[in-house]
Amino acid sequence: MKQIKKIHRLALGEVRLHASLFWLVNIVLGIGAVSYAVFSSLSDRVSDFSYALTSDSGSAAAKMYFVSFQERWFEPSAVGAAVLLIGALIGCIAASEVFRDTESLPHSDMMLSLPMSGTARYFSKLTALFYIHILPVIVWTGAACAVGKLRCALAASREDMVVYDSFINGRLFLAVLATILFIDAITVLFSTFCGAISGRKGLVAIAVIALSAAPMIFWNKLEFLWTGRTAGSGIGNAPFGWTLAFLWIVFDESGWELWSDWLLVLNCLISVTILLLCVFPYRRRDGRDTGKPVISRVFYECIFFGCLAFIYGASLFRVPAYWGIIIGLVIFLLLHLLVEKGQLALRKMPRWIAQFVIFTVIYLLVAFAAFKTGGFGGVKKLPEKPADEHNITLLWVHPEAYGMYGEYMWTVSYERSLTDPEARTLLEIVQKYMDRRERTADEFFRRLLHGEGWVESYRKNLKQEEYKNSGNSDNRQVFFTADAGGYNRHESSGSVEDVYRLTQEALLEGNEFDVMMSEIESALDSFGLKSSFSVIETIVR
Amino acid sequence: MIEISNVSIGFETIRRRTKKDGAANPAAESGTGDMFALDGVSLSIPEGCVYGILGSNGAGKSTLLRLICGVYRPDDGSVMIDGEKVWDNEKAKEKVFFVNDETVQFTEYTPKELANYYSCYYEGFSVEMFDRLTEQLGLPVNRRLSTFSKGMKRQAIVALGLSSGTKYLLIDEAFDGLDPAMRKLVKNMITDAVLDRGTTVLISSHNVTEISEYCDRAVLIHKGKIVFSGEIDEIRGGLCKVQFVRKESPVTREEIEQTGLEVLQYTLLGSIAQAILRGDSDTVSEKIGQVSSDLAEQIPLTLEEVFVYELKARGYGDETD
Structure with a gap:
């Protein structure tokens, strides 16, 4: 207890020494928090849900209708969130400042001669880092997100309506925390292990970005893209330290949903563990190790x-x-x-x-x-169980359509909930077709040598230029019905037509998709669901 | 008391090798030309004295100070303060304050901020004394050290060290950058601390004259080894300068050596031969009587001359002759 008190006292001394940094972090975070609280808004949004139904006879005739209704959405302030992020990142300087004794001999003379053990010194520095950087982030971001959450709760109670996306507040808080803990952990890791290298902040930055993003990209490549599955199925959406994802979720609405709270908490825990474990290399260092690696x-x-x-x-x-x-x-x-x-x-x-x-x-x-x-057998794994009772998402990558990154997602709704065995049966069908990809060395090297350009030469019908000229291609929705004979387009507008035509050509030529859909239809038929099939949403990226 | 027993410490390749071998290499120089910063050094520093550490450039003076304050861990041997090992030992380090030869680590802070900082670490830190000393030195306590001159920075850090109330104060290149007036003032402050509190002060310097004037004891380090250590007068008495005059032919080096005295240096100017001889005054007087000469006169040596001749005897600085 006496030791803890001493560590705390020494940490406060360290905080006073870095008072200017402490205030800078707090001012920027304060501006961010106020901006977030003030500029986040509750807005009404009209949603259109379009259903395209096939007739139960399987003919090409189709009915279409639209359902529109109003909802209350929470719109987080991107500017506020960004300023919070900037404040949080400025504070990361604190980590290298507090642990400067690992890289500068005058600083190590000063620190190592002070009356304390290496362990106590490390934990006093860690506590100082908590006060200078982590605590302000928790307080300011927490306050901003609490205000956002409170506004949603008040609106919901007053107007007796659901406010969507209020979860973003909690997620933002966790994401910021995970981000700064990760950067602190990496910086301290570099400082304690590498000494001089920590002074080259550019290298730390490169390493942080690369090391944090590499697992996600690698994971996608191995586990998803190369096996025909998309990255959106919820497996490993927040691998440790995927810091860049924070930027993404701030500026991309869809990004918010790809994180899950428990994964963010896990990220924080891993960072905290790294911070605690760094005591071992740190206390090994003596003055001679200053500016040098101990690894x-x-x-x-x-x-x-x-x-x-x-x-x-x-x-x-x-x-x-x-x-x-x-x-x-x-x-x-x-x-x-x-x-x-x-x-x-x-x-x-x-x-x-x-x-x-x-x-x-x-x-x-x-x-x-x-x-x-x-994907080392990953393709054999079943996708996750349906997220809710009424919807099931079938994930499918059709590599011939837009190269490896062409991605289609069909959302199929049913009159009644699918039972688990039914859902599993459908997923197994999809799985079976995913696994039909020919995996030869020729194909591997063709993809390697040509990249996406390969698609252009391989797929005569899909001209890259044509695709580009089709206007905004993000999240374009086309609706079409499926029957035994194939696909019929029922609704599209403007430049969507181009996209759809290309999509359809690609799909039809692939033929694999038709076979799979026929099989799915048969399965649905066996469940007594054929007449209610289906909504098909195509997302082209 | 500070007890340094058979301490060796090396850098880079030597360090790696000694770790690997499990024991320090006793040779001062390895096959690769790497040096031990200190090699088998043993030294006792009594309480309540002002101890000077002398040495050539790169001799290991700063390394010795860093070992004593726990910045470095010895590869071999031990450094004890009042019976406690220093490395990673809070209790021993509470008794030491180290002022190194750099001030860059302090430049972002004001003396007052630094006083607050050090008061967290040293229980005996006296704010009153710090205020008194800074006032005496005329230092602005609320201005960043980056705005101070080199001398002012040194003064501020020495004031911090004296205010910390530690039993041992270690100052590397103590009076570097101070003008003569300030040098005197800082020396008086240190002397007060020694007299009032019995503080033991270790000072490293190139300035032999200053060390000889100010310190009770001194140690000379060369290439990581101790050349001599002890009280200043003793050290000075360890060498003698003798002038021989003989009219018919000058006294030769061989003639002197035949008496059994070690000749560190011999110079001839006309009929006057001058020799630096190892030994105390009485022994030398007795033995030079055996040399036939018209006149043999002992001339007192300064510590600086002892320093120069001892190092020259070890081949240091010969090229500058």
Whole structure:
């Protein structure tokens, strides 16, 4: 208890030393919180639900109707949320400032000679970091989100209506917290393990972005895209430290829903665990370690590999492979130069290039293994159970349509809830067709070498230019009925037609889809649901 | 009392090698040309004295101070303060305040902020004393140190050290950057602390004259090893300068060496031969009587001369002759 009190007292001393940073963080966060509370709004929104029904005889004739109704939505202030984020990120300087003794000899002289053990010093610094950075974020973001939540609750009680999206407040709070904890954890990890490298904030930034985003991109590639499943099915939507996702959810409405609270809490817990565990490398350091790593060179290589995996994840199979590889090589060499303190060590260059080649080969081997085995068997796994009783989402990627990133989602509604076995039967059908992809080395290399460009040459009917000229292609909805004979379009407008035509051509040529839908229809028939089938929504990205 | 027993510490490759081998390499120089910063150093620093640490550039003076205050962990041997090991030991470090030769770590703060900071760590920190000292030195306590001159920064940090109330005060390059007036003032402050509180002060410096004037004891370090240590007068008495005059032919080095005295340096100017000899005054007087000369006269050595001759005897600075 005495020790804890002492650590707390010393932490307050450290906070006083960094008072200017403390106030800066609080001022920016305060502005963000007030902006969020003031500029977030409750608005009415008209929603149109369009249903296209087939006749029970399976003929091409169809009925269409629209249902429109008004709802109250919570519109979070993107500006307020962004300022909160900026405040939170400014505070991240605190982590490297508080742990500056790991990189600067004068600071380590000052800190290490003070009367305290390494463990106590670490925890006093961690406590100081909590006061300077984490606590202000909790207080200000928490207050802003509480105001948002309160407004929703008041509106709901006054007007006796549901206010949608009020959950965003809680999620924003958790997302900001997860983000700053992640950045703090990574910065402290770098400081305690690497010493000097923590001073090169550029490298920390690169590593944070790359390491945090790489798992998501890699996961998508291996587990979803290469196996024919989309990333939207709720598995691993918030892998540890996917910091960029926070930016996304602030500025992209749809992003909010892809996070789940428990995953964000898990993110926070992992970061806190890292922060606590860093005491071990920290207390190992003495003054001689200042500015130097106390960890094997392998740690750096892991960071480099993480960055390379990020670049490859973002580029390979999208653009022709040589682009990704050239960019990867340049970044890889730059990172080495950063670690070598900017010295162009030419004699080391061949070794770096050899490492790069090894990493690249390893990456491609893993990629090929994933491709060949269907995401290491991930494709065999059933998608998640229906999210609610009335809707089931069938996920399907049709690679021939818009390359690997073409993504279609059909939402099928039913008159009654599907039972679990029924839902499972339908999903198994989809699964079966997903798994029919031919996985040859030829196809792998064709995709690798040509990227998305491959689609253009392979799919004669789908001209990239035509696609681009079709106007805004995001979230375009086309409605069509399905029957035994195929598909009939019933509703579209403006440039949507172009998109739909291309989509349909691609789909029909694939033919696989028709076979699958026939099978689904048969299954629905066996459930006694055929007459109510279906709403089909196509999302083209 | 500070007890340093057989301490070795190395950097970079040496450090890695000693860790791997499990024991320090006793050789001062390894095959790769790397040096131990300190090699098998043993030293006792009694309480209540002003102890000077002398040495050539890169000799290991700052390393020694960092070992004593717990910034460095020795690879071999031990550093104890009043019977407690220093490394990672809060109890031992409570008794030490280290003023290093840099002030860059303090520049963003005001002296008052630093006083508040250090008062969290040192229970004996006296705000009254800090106020008194800063007033005496004429330092503005609410201005950032970045706006101070080099000398003012040093004064502020020494004032912090003296106010911390620790039993041991370690000052690296103590009077660096201070003008003569301030030098005197700071010295008086330190002297007051020694007299009033019995503070033990360790001062490292290149300025041998200053150390000889100000310190009771001193240690000379060269290439990580102790050349001599002890009271200043003792050290000075360890070498003698003797001038020999002989009309017919000058006294040669060989003649002096035949008496059994170690000759550190021998110079000849006309018929006058001058030699730096190891040994106390009595021994040297006795032995130079065996050398035939018209006149043999002992001349007192300054500590600076002792420093120079001892290092020259070890090949340091020869190229500057």
